[in-house]
Amino acid sequence: MRPMSPVVRTITKLSFGAIFLFGAYIILHGHLTPGGGFQGGAIIATVFALVLVAFGRDRWNKKLLSTIESSGLLAFIGLGFLGLTTGYFFYNFIAGTDSPLFGKVIEQVSGYEHANSASLLTGGTVPLMNLFVGFEVLAALTLIVVVLGLFAFKGKEGD
Amino acid sequence: MLGELPYFAVVALAAIGLYIVVMKRNLIKIAMGITLIEAGANLFLITLAYNGGDRLSAPVFTSQIMRLGEGSSYSLPTPHALTLTSIVIGVATTALLLAFIMQVYRKFRISEADELRRLRG
Amino acid sequence: MSGDLIDNLPAVIVAIPLLFAFATPLIGKLSVKLSRLWALLGVVVTTALMYILGWEVLSGDAVVKSYVFGAGGDGLPLIGDNPARIAFSVDGMSAFMGLIMATVAFGAVIYSFSFVRKYSGNDKFFTLLLLMLAANFGMVFTGDLFNLFVWFEISSVAVCGLTAFRSNRGEAFEAAAKYLIYSTVAGLVFLFAIGLLYGQYGHLNINYLAGAIGGQEEMMMVDKIALGLMVTVFALKAGAVPIHMATPDAYSEAPAPITAMFVTASQAGLYAVFRVSFTLYGGNLDITGNLIHIAGWVLIILGILSMFVGVTMALVQKDIKRLMAYHAISQTGYMLLGVGVGLTVLGTGKFDEFGRTAMTGGIFHIFNHALYKGLLFLTAGALIYKAGTRDLNRMGGLGRDMKFTAIFFIIGALAISGIPPMNGFSSKLLIYESVFSFNPVIGAIAMLVSLLTLASFVKVFYAAFMGPRAKGMARGEVPTTMLLGMAVLAGMILVFTFAPALVVRTLVDPAVNALAGSTGRTDASLTLLTGQGYWNAIVFGGAMVLAVIITLMVRMLGNKGTTAKGEGKKPYLFGNSTEIDGRPIVIPGSNVYWGFTKALERYYRPVEKFHSGIVNEYVFWFVSTLGVVILAMVVL
Numbered sequence: 001m002r003p004m005s006p007v008v009r010t011i012t013k014l015s016f017g018a019i020f021l022f023g024a025y026i027i028l029h030g031h032l033t034p035g036g037g038f039q040g041g042a043i044i045a046t047v048f049a050l051v052l053v054a055f056g057r058d059r060w061n062k063k064l065l066s067t068i069e070s071s072g073l074l075a076f077i078g079l080g081f082l083g084l085t086t087g088y089f090f091y092n093f094i095a096g097t098d099s100p101l102f103g104k105v106i107e108q109v110s111g112y113e114h115a116n117s118a119s120l121l122t123g124g125t126v127p128l129m130n131l132f133v134g135f136e137v138l139a140a141l142t143l144i145v146v147v148l149g150l151f152a153f154k155g156k157e158g159d
Numbered sequence: 160m161l162g163e164l165p166y167f168a169v170v171a172l173a174a175i176g177l178y179i180v181v182m183k184r185n186l187i188k189i190a191m192g193i194t195l196i197e198a199g200a201n202l203f204l205i206t207l208a209y210n211g212g213d214r215l216s217a218p219v220f221t222s223q224i225m226r227l228g229e230g231s232s233y234s235l236p237t238p239h240a241l242t243l244t245s246i247v248i249g250v251a252t253t254a255l256l257l258a259f260i261m262q263v264y265r266k267f268r269i270s271e272a273d274e275l276r277r278l279r280g
Numbered sequence: 281m282s283g284d285l286i287d288n289l290p291a292v293i294v295a296i297p298l299l300f301a302f303a304t305p306l307i308g309k310l311s312v313k314l315s316r317l318w319a320l321l322g323v324v325v326t327t328a329l330m331y332i333l334g335w336e337v338l339s340g341d342a343v344v345k346s347y348v349f350g351a352g353g354d355g356l357p358l359i360g361d362n363p364a365r366i367a368f369s370v371d372g373m374s375a376f377m378g379l380i381m382a383t384v385a386f387g388a389v390i391y392s393f394s395f396v397r398k399y400s401g402n403d404k405f406f407t408l409l410l411l412m413l414a415a416n417f418g419m420v421f422t423g424d425l426f427n428l429f430v431w432f433e434i435s436s437v438a439v440c441g442l443t444a445f446r447s448n449r450g451e452a453f454e455a456a457a458k459y460l461i462y463s464t465v466a467g468l469v470f471l472f473a474i475g476l477l478y479g480q481y482g483h484l485n486i487n488y489l490a491g492a493i494g495g496q497e498e499m500m501m502v503d504k505i506a507l508g509l510m511v512t513v514f515a516l517k518a519g520a521v522p523i524h525m526a527t528p529d530a531y532s533e534a535p536a537p538i539t540a541m542f543v544t545a546s547q548a549g550l551y552a553v554f555r556v557s558f559t560l561y562g563g564n565l566d567i568t569g570n571l572i573h574i575a576g577w578v579l580i581i582l583g584i585l586s587m588f589v590g591v592t593m594a595l596v597q598k599d600i601k602r603l604m605a606y607h608a609i610s611q612t613g614y615m616l617l618g619v620g621v622g623l624t625v626l627g628t629g630k631f632d633e634f635g636r637t638a639m640t641g642g643i644f645h646i647f648n649h650a651l652y653k654g655l656l657f658l659t660a661g662a663l664i665y666k667a668g669t670r671d672l673n674r675m676g677g678l679g680r681d682m683k684f685t686a687i688f689f690i691i692g693a694l695a696i697s698g699i700p701p702m703n704g705f706s707s708k709l710l711i712y713e714s715v716f717s718f719n720p721v722i723g724a725i726a727m728l729v730s731l732l733t734l735a736s737f738v739k740v741f742y743a744a745f746m747g748p749r750a751k752g753m754a755r756g757e758v759p760t761t762m763l764l765g766m767a768v769l770a771g772m773i774l775v776f777t778f779a780p781a782l783v784v785r786t787l788v789d790p791a792v793n794a795l796a797g798s799t800g801r802t803d804a805s806l807t808l809l810t811g812q813g814y815w816n817a818i819v820f821g822g823a824m825v826l827a828v829i830i831t832l833m834v835r836m837l838g839n840k841g842t843t844a845k846g847e848g849k850k851p852y853l854f855g856n857s858t859e860i861d862g863r864p865i866v867i868p869g870s871n872v873y874w875g876f877t878k879a880l881e882r883y884y885r886p887v888e889k890f891h892s893g894i895v896n897e898y899v900f901w902f903v904s905t906l907g908v909v910i911l912a913m914v915v916l
Contacts, residue, residue, distance in 0.1 A: 034217065038247055066305060073302040080295060087284035088352045089291045116220055144254045151261065173472070180465060181900045186457070189895065193464055200471040207479045238478070241426055245471060248433045252464050255437060259444060259457040266450030272895050277451050278458075278529040279893025280597075 001056035001153045012054040019047040027134035031123040032116060037130040041137025048142040052149055060146045065139045072136030079125055079132070095124025102127050165206040172199030184271045186260045190253065197249040201242050208238035289333045290347040290368040293378070294417045296326050301410035308403025316393065319406035323389045326413065330382035337375040338790045342799070345370040346423065362483040369423035369487065372790030373643075377420040377551045379787070380647050381544045383772060384654045385413050388537035391658050391765025394758075395537055395665065396445075405445055405535075412438040412541060419548040425474050425484040428552060429467065432517070435545050436463035443534040455526075455533035458895045462526040465899055466516045469906065473509035476502050486560055494564025499571055501914065503561075508910035510556045511575060516902060517549025519609045520616060521585040523905050525891065525898040531605030532670070536661020537765070539601065540654035543608055547646055550615060553579070557623055558795040565627040572626060574916050578909055579620030584725060586613030589887065591732040596877050596884065598870055599670045600660050600740060604653070607696060607736070610729060611649045617726065618642025618711045621718050626796060634714035637810055639796060641710025644788045648703045648776060652695035655769040659689040662758045662766070663744050672743040672869035675753065679745030682757050686745050688766045693741060695773055697734035701817040701824070703776035706808055713810045735873070743869025778817050781808040 003009060023043035030036030051057055083091035094103045102124055106117040120127075172195055179192030208214070218236035260270075269275050285292070300322030308315035337343050346369040348356050357364045370378070389409065396405050415438055418431035436459070444456035478484055480502050481492045493503055512523065519527040527546070531539050557575050561568050590610025597603035622639030625631045662685045667675045679686045695702040698709075708730060716723030757763070776783050789801040807816040877884060 033219070038243065063309065067309065070302060070306045074299070074306065077295060077299045077302055081299065084285070084288065084292075086352075087288075088350075089288040089295065089347070090350050091352050092350060141250075148254070148258065148261070177465075177899075177903065180461070181896050181903065184896065189461060193461065193468075196465065196468045200468050200475070203472065203475045204478075207475060210479060237483075241474075241478075244426070244430060248430065248467075251437055252433065252460065255440060256457065256460050256464070259440070259453050259460065262444075262447070262453040263450065263457060266453065275454055275458075275895070276893035278455055278532070278602075280888050280891050 001058055001150075003056040004054050008054045012050055016047055016051065019050075020044055023047070023138075024134075027130055028127065029120065030130035031126045032118060032120070037133025038137050040130075041134040042141060044134075044138040045141030045145065048138075049145045049149075052146060058150055058154070060142075060150075062143060062146070065143045065146075069136050069139035069143065072132045072134075072139065076129055076132040076136070079128060083125070092124040092126065094128075095122070095126075165202060169199050169203040169206065172196070172202065184273050186263070186270055186272055186275070187257075189272065190256050190260065193256070194249070194253060197245070197253075201245050201249075204238050204242045204245060208234040208236075210235065286332070286336060287345070288347060289329060289336075290345055290370045290421050291349065293326060293329050293333060294368075294414055294421060296329065297322055297410040297414035297417070300325075301407050301414065304403050304407040304410065308407075312402050315403040316406060319410055320389055320393070322410055323385055323413065326417075327382040327386045330378050330417075333370065334375045334379045337370055338372060338786060342372075342790075342793065344794075356485070363485040363488050366427050367423040367485060367487075368421045370421055372792075372794035373551065373554065374420045374794075376643070376647070376787055376791040377548065378417060380547065380650045381413065381416045381420070381541075384540055384544050384650050384769070385409075385416075387654060387658070387765045387768040388540045389765075390768065391540075391661070391762050392535070392537035393761040393765075395661060395762060396535060399445070401445070405442070408438050408441045408445075409538065409541070412442065412538075412545065416541075416545055416548050420551050423486050425477065425486060425489070429470055429474060432470065432549075432552075433464075433467050435548065436460065436467065439530065439534075439538075439542060439545060442538045443530045445535055445538070446533070449533070452533045455529040458898065459526040459530040461895050462898050462902070463517070466513045466902065469509055470513045473506045473513070476506045476509075486555070490560050490563035493561060494567055496567060499567060503568075504571060504913045505910055507556065507561055507571060507575060508913040509906065511553055511578060512902075512906045512909050514549045514552040514556065515579075515582055515616075517546060518553060518616075519546050519549075519586070519612050520582040521589045521609065521613070522890075523902050524586065524590075524609050525901060526895075527609060528602050528605040531608065531657075532599055532601040536601070536657050536664065539605075539657045539661075543653050543657070544650050546608070546612070547650060550612065550646065553616075554619055554795055558626075558797075562626065562797070569627055571913060573624050574913055576620050576622075576624030576626070578912060579616045579623060580722070583613040583615075583617030583620055584722060586610060586616060587729040588613075588725065591729050591736065592880075592883070593887065593891070594736050595732065595739070595873055596870075596888075598672050600663065600672050600675075600744065601657070601670055603672075603736065603740065604656055604660055607656075607733060608649075608653050610733065611645070611653065611696065613729075614708065614711055614726065615642045615645050615649070617715060617722070618645060621715055622796065625718070630718075631796070631798075634717040636792065636796070636798065637710050638714035638718070639792050640784060640788055641707050641714060643791050643795075644710065644780075644784060645704075645707040647783075647787065648695065648707050648773075651769050651773050651776065652692045652702075652704060655688060655766055655773065656692040656696065658762070658766045658769065659685050659692060662762055665758055665762070666754045666756075667744075668752060668754065672740065674750060675744045675869075676747045676750030677745075678749075678753055680749065681755055682745070684757060684763050685766070688770050689741065689745070691770050691773060693734075693737035695777075697737060698730045699734070700815075701777055701820045703773055703780060706776075706780035706815060706817065709815055710808075710810050713812050717812070739869055739872045742872060747867065778821065779806065780815070780817055781806055784808060 023040045026035035026043060027037060027040030080090045083089055083093050086093045094101060096105060097103045098105060102121050104119060104121040106119055106122055176192045176195030176199060179195065180189050183189060183192065214232055214234040216233055218233050218239060220233065263275065264270055300319060304315050304319055307318050337345055346367055348365050348367045351357060351365055356367055396402055412435060415431045415435035419428060419435060422428050422431060440456040440460040443459060444452050446452045474484065477489065481489060516523040531542060534542060557572065562572055587610050590606050590613060594603050594606035594610065597606065618638045619642040622635045625635035663675065663678060664670055666678060666682065669675065695704040698704045712723055712726055715726060785801055793799055806818055807814050
């Protein structure tokens with residue numbers, strides 16, 4: 001594939017990190033602001049698609065992407081099964097406990113007990129699931145874009 | 160009447176999308192028609208979140224509520240979740256459909272639906 | 281802890297295939313053989329858990345197991361008046377469908393061990409198979425309309441991925457593309473119906489919606505349109521004529537074990553039709569009664585069309601799997617007819633007369649159909665495995681080596697034609713008698729369709745198994761795991777054959793009670809009581825054995841040593857006894873009913889043109905049927 005002009009390549013090199021970081025921000029803050037796993041993952045996949053088009057890069061580690069995708073999914077459903085340890089499938093067993101892993105307990109203003117606490121380390125299993133879904137979506141959408149895009153340009157068999 | 164404008168847009172999108180799927184022969188155009196019908200369905204679902212006229216702000220429930228006016232409230236959060244799920248399903252379906260159309264072209268050099276008739280009868 | 285596990289079973293049965301499906305690609309990167317065994321383990325665990333859940337739900341009286349996601353056993357929380365979380369609710373009908381899906385999947389996975397061994401991408405095959413199983417269970421266990429849409433879409437994506445598995449054939453991609461376009465348009469129409477109901481009522485939980493719809497003063501236009509949309513969309517998934525168009529394509533191109541599971545996925549669509557008609561709209565019959573009866577008539581008309589068009593199109597097919605796919609469509613017509621008759625007379629006095637029997641027959645037929653159709657598709661796969669082609673005209677003489685496959689095929693073919701004593705006869709007898717009381721013409725059409733079914737399977741048996749061996753047929757019997765898979769389903773068929781009343785009492789009656797809101801079970805005996813008569817399979821079997829013994833005795837008394845000599849031994853071709861130069865004659869399968877199809881040419885030409893193969897016309901027929909059904913519901 002032919003790479004695009006130097007202007008496009010330079011801008012891509014500059015903004016790659018910023019877009020990636022923005023996507024990661026949206027994934028991590030999914031339980032506080034609009035966004036979450038799918039939205040952030042789609043943004044990060046967009047940055048990989050930008051790299052594909054701007055640089056014409058045709059050597060992608062499809063095995064690594066597929067492994068990230070499967071492990072994200074496996075961790076997601078595994079977290080659901082871990083809820084069975086408290087006796088209920090898919091139960092949020094981290095929220096409200098004082099665990100350092102997203103389990104902080106926040107004092108609420110009276111009358112707004114269930115309000116958005118605006119604190120990152122709350123939420124229990126919800127931000128963890130956002131993270132895993134984010135991994136899965138970024139790997140899956142990148143894989144789709146890479147396979148379809150390379151196929152269209154080179155006519156080779158994808159996986 | 161102005162509040163009903165999104166519903167007219169939904170009907171227009173769905174009708175145009177359905178017309179394309181039924182009438183146009185090129186397979187890629189059929190995929191685009193399906194995308195339009197999906198857009199119409201998603202718009203319909205998200206418009207239902209603002210039912211009741213006075214729901215004006217995003218569905219984030221904080222203790223520092225922005226005062227938008229007397230009696231205004233949050234939009235319903237459920238349709239946002241429904242629309243998001245529908246968009247994700249639409250992405251997966253469109254990707255799969257485009258992959259199949261591409262493989263059909265590669266095997267048979269066919270890109271029109273009325274030539275894609277090997278299975279019939 | 282185990283008490284808690286059983287309470288969580290509705291969700292765990294859906295989640296375990298997902299867990300195994302997500303792990304399969306990772307294991308497949310290490311070793312493909314390990315991933316196949318891993319997938320088999322997943323299906324075995326799921327089947328075992330499903331049987332436990334089935335025993336829990338079906339052994340008591342009107343037990344409903346429900347599970348709310350994330351609520352920790354507190355039940356469904358309410359915000360204002362609206363329920364807030366997604367709930368799974370498993371009642372008699374859901375457990376019944378779940379048992380069907382688990383059994384067929386078990387047989388199919390054992391079969392597919394050797395069937396897909398020589399293809400690449402085995403780990404992806406098993407991943408998609410487990411995903412399809414999870415989607416099937418999800419569709420029948422869910423208690424929330426939008427969740428039904430999600431599982432519907434997952435099912436269609438998984439099925440299309442599996443249909444396109446044989447990527448060396450371009451037709452596989454064609455079938456997958458057509459089925460995906462068709463199914464996606466239907467899913468989006470269903471999404472519109474969901475939006476309508478949500479905008480009107482504010483929540484989507486099926487049980488609460490039933491209360492809200494039944495609690496109004498009178499039915500509104502929104503409710504009627506939503507019911508019309510939903511019934512048509514799910515009839516599309518089930519494969520009812522005239523919206524069956526992409527189903528034969530997808531059935532014929534998918535690998536054989538996947539087609540067996542595809543039958544259960546279509547029946548999940550049938551389940552959704554019944555769930556929407558009976559549970560969602562059947563709560564309060566004073567208000568919804570008129571609409572329900574129109575819906576019942578819609579189902580009856582769809583059923584009659586499916587039965588008739590399905591079997592007549594099946595008679596002229598050359599591709600063995602496409603022929604069986606048309607038969608699947610035809611049998612779906614029986615189920616729609618039986619339950620449609622029950623729906624039409626729901627709430628009136630006639631329900632206790634024959635409506636309940638019709639529903640029992642229709643729902644019993646679902647399980648029977650999954651078993652014998654699954655078995656038939658697996659035998660078709662075995663034939664294709666050995667013959668290397670799907671064309672009936674090129675197959676021949678496989679019966680010499682494939683004796684076990686032939687026996688399984690005979691069991692399946694007798695069952696589907698409704699020949700006593702097989703299980704197909706039990707459910708068809710219930711349908712015949714009750715539909716005859718409803719309307720004698722429809723009963724007569726049902727019996728005629730059974731006759732034509734037998735005719736087309738005689739054609740398949742003759743073309744594939746009998747006669748001299750055709751060119752290019754491989755020798756020997758199929759591998760043992762394939763025979764084991766077929767034996768699982770055949771064993772269940774034989775159990776259902778000889779104890780139909782027990783099956784009706786334990787499995788079907790709770791399902792009918794759950795749907796129709798009635799109570800009452802048949803007595804425990806070996807005699808199946810229909811409304812007008814009775815049927816005892818063991819007595820019939822004994823009579824058959826007696827007749828065979830008498831025939832053999834008569835034959836032994838006869839003159840030994842008489843064989844055909846002279847003119848009687850030469851081949852006979854349509855009245856001209858010609859001399860053939862000693863070569864064995866293979867008469868292709870298409871020529872068996874040549875006279876019949878030529879005589880019905882005026883019927884066959886427009887109907888074959890109707891099945892044009894152009895995907896735009898498929899969607900056009902869907903939209904037209906949608907228009908007609910909505911018009912009927914709104915105007916009548």
